[in-house]
Amino acid sequence: MPLLDPTSENAPAQRERLPRPHSLINKRIALLDISKPKGDIFLDRLAIRLDSMGIEARRYQKPTFTRVAPVDLKHQIASECDLVVEALAD
Amino acid sequence: MLQNTARIQSLLPADFTGFVAVVKRDCATCRLIEPALRELNDSLSFLLYSQDDPAFPESITSVRDDTELELSYRLEIEVVPTLIQMDAGRETRRLAGWQRDDWRRLTQLAELGESLPGFSPGCGSKSVDPGMPEKLAYKFGDTPLQARRIDVAAQQDEHELVFERGWSDGLPVIPPTEERVLKMLTGTTRSPAEIIGIIPPDNVPCTVEKIAINAVMAGCKPEYLSVVLAAVEAACRDEFCMHGVLATTYFAGPILIVNGPIRDKIGMNSGNNALGQGDRANSTIGRALQLVVRNVGGGRPGGVDRAALGQPGKLGFCIAEREHDSYWESLAVERGFSRDDSTVTLFAGGGVHPIADQKSRASESLTRSLALSLRTVHHAKIYGAADALLVISPEHMRVFRGAGWSKTRFRDELAKHLTIDGRDVLAGEDGIAEGMPKRFAGKRVNKFRPSGLLIVHAGGAAGMWSAIITGWAASGLHGSIPVTVPIKSYGL
Numbered sequence: 029m030p031l032l033d034p035t036s037e038n039a040p041a042q043r044e045r046l047p048r049p050h051s052l053i054n055k056r057i058a059l060l061d062i063s064k065p066k067g068d069i070f071l072d073r074l075a076i077r078l079d080s081m082g083i084e085a086r087r088y089q090k091p092t093f094t095r096v097a098p099v100d101l102k103h104q105i106a107s108e109c110d111l112v113v114e115a116l117a118d
Numbered sequence: 119m120l121q122n123t124a125r126i127q128s129l130l131p132a133d134f135t136g137f138v139a140v141v142k143r144d145c146a147t148c149r150l151i152e153p154a155l156r157e158l159n160d161s162l163s164f165l166l167y168s169q170d171d172p173a174f175p176e177s178i179t180s181v182r183d184d185t186e187l188e189l190s191y192r193l194e195i196e197v198v199p200t201l202i203q204m205d206a207g208r209e210t211r212r213l214a215g216w217q218r219d220d221w222r223r224l225t226q227l228a229e230l231g232e233s234l235p236g237f238s239p240g241c242g243s244k245s246v247d248p249g250m251p252e253k254l255a256y257k258f259g260d261t262p263l264q265a266r267r268i269d270v271a272a273q274q275d276e277h278e279l280v281f282e283r284g285w286s287d288g289l290p291v292i293p294p295t296e297e298r299v300l301k302m303l304t305g306t307t308r309s310p311a312e313i314i315g316i317i318p319p320d321n322v323p324c325t326v327e328k329i330a331i332n333a334v335m336a337g338c339k340p341e342y343l344s345v346v347l348a349a350v351e352a353a354c355r356d357e358f359c360m361h362g363v364l365a366t367t368y369f370a371g372p373i374l375i376v377n378g379p380i381r382d383k384i385g386m387n388s389g390n391n392a393l394g395q396g397d398r399a400n401s402t403i404g405r406a407l408q409l410v411v412r413n414v415g416g417g418r419p420g421g422v423d424r425a426a427l428g429q430p431g432k433l434g435f436c437i438a439e440r441e442h443d444s445y446w447e448s449l450a451v452e453r454g455f456s457r458d459d460s461t462v463t464l465f466a467g468g469g470v471h472p473i474a475d476q477k478s479r480a481s482e483s484l485t486r487s488l489a490l491s492l493r494t495v496h497h498a499k500i501y502g503a504a505d506a507l508l509v510i511s512p513e514h515m516r517v518f519r520g521a522g523w524s525k526t527r528f529r530d531e532l533a534k535h536l537t538i539d540g541r542d543v544l545a546g547e548d549g550i551a552e553g554m555p556k557r558f559a560g561k562r563v564n565k566f567r568p569s570g571l572l573i574v575h576a577g578g579a580a581g582m583w584s585a586i587i588t589g590w591a592a593s594g595l596h597g598s599i600p601v602t603v604p605i606k607s608y609g610l
Contacts, residue, residue, distance in 0.1 A: 031270060043283075
């Protein structure tokens with residue numbers, strides 16, 4: 029059953045995504061491996077590309093793709109990086 | 119109702135003329151009158167609806183299924199059995215319960231129910247079971263509610279959604295479903311669309327519906343809603359200065375003081391722990407106002423709410439005056455209302471400052487004692503800035519009762535001890551930079567502006583403590599003035 033909005037409804041009903049950055053210059057990228065097969069291959073390639081562009085990337089890994097990321101991991105990524113690339117598929 | 123009529127006609131055969139009866143198996147009278155129902159079915163244009171079991175009554179094969187209760191809801195059936203006469207799709211008369219003579223007259227069947235007793239009362243219709251009208255209103259779309267619907271995804275926890283969207287004050291809330299809000303709205307005669315005021319800080323129209331949604335979230339019962347509505351009206355009044363109360367870096371928040379008969383009707387606590395936790399009405403009414411300010415008004419800590427420290431009462435702070443055994447007239451009576459009026463007074467206040475005096479048995483001593491603590495409100499060297507709400511406990515009230523001091527006498531005596539020579543509190547005096555400007559030297563200064571000290575009676579029977587609830591540093595014309603609003607016009 030839906031809930032009734034208790035606000036003045038001046039904000040959109042759907043939470044807006046953060047705007048995409050115009051550039052990756054001076055941004056630190058998180059490369060998140062969700063522990064699905066071959067995600068690491070995709071992220072390895074991406075890391076090489078980013079490195080060649082002079083952009084810093086850091087690798088992170090979820091313990092398992094079957095559950096949402098642990099709070100500590102989310103907090104670590106949010107505090108260390110500006111944006112995240114996640115490898116979703118097999 | 120026109121829409122309802124159209125919908126009823128669509129549920130019945132086109133332009134139906136004849137009789138409609140609504141029954142349920144779980145009703146002794148419905149079971150009793152089965153022979154009469156059968157006779158009606160055999161003799162007349164007759165439609166029989168069963169609310170709980172379409173196989174009932176067994177002796178009639180053409181029973182229609184109303185287990186969804188749509189027809190019962192739309193026909194506004196309150197009692198079963200109900201017999202309705204229809205003419206070309208429109209109701210012309212109805213009977214509730216079994217009165218044989220009336221049923222005979224209406225159906226013109228002179229022998230109807232010959233074997234039955236002359237009278238048997240009906241039972242409550244399933245469509246009016248507790249909570250059911252709201253469920254049915256939601257189910258069949260007859261909702262007057264305009265608020266945007268926010269979908270909860272199948273795997274989403276609705277309680278977490280409330281936090282994620284920033285609707286909560288930090289504690290769990292009751293998720294505001296349409297059913298719950300419709301039920302909440304039964305607590306007022308006002309239309310959901312009515313605007314109660316323009317609510318700061320965003321200065322947006324605040325409707326009864328939005329207030330009801332937030333009252334649900336706060337945990338209010340429908341019978342509290344009229345108090346919440348009156349409190350919102352007070353908060354929207356210019357003289358209360360809700361925007362300033364929010365935007366200040368000081369401690370203030372809206373504190374509600376409820377007077378009059380509604381306190382007992384809705385179970386408010388004015389006795390033990392009167393300023394504390396544990397009573398649903400006290401705890402949720404003040405919270406509902408704060409949620410309205412937060413969600414409708416847009417006033418949030420760190421946003422327009424700039425409080426440096428705040429205080430726990432900003433979650434919601436609502437008290438009731440102990441009137442039944444007070445020796446003095448209540449706050450509301452002092453403010454021009456009668457004892458029979460239910461009112462809510464909004465006061466921009468901070469935290470609770472206890473006063474202990476276990477030795478004063480004379481009214482003079484106790485007055486001096488209370489004054490000494492009152493002189494520390496805001497700062498011991500600042501006079502005329504902050505209002506205060508003085509809460510006198512029953513054991514302290516006993517002292518004044520014993521001395522035969524009226525509230526006016528007490529106020530007069532108290533004022534003497536709250537008026538000092540400005541020289542004693544000048545900035546820089548006593549090695550303290552804080553204090554009154556030099557121009558007050560040689561002048562008499564009053565701790566409180568005229569009408570800046572509110573006094574109520576509350577608390578448990580034992581304990582020689584009273585309390586000060588300190589006001590906003592900017593009290594009065596240049597800040598907040600307490601506002602009292604009568605509750606009656608919002609109630610049922």
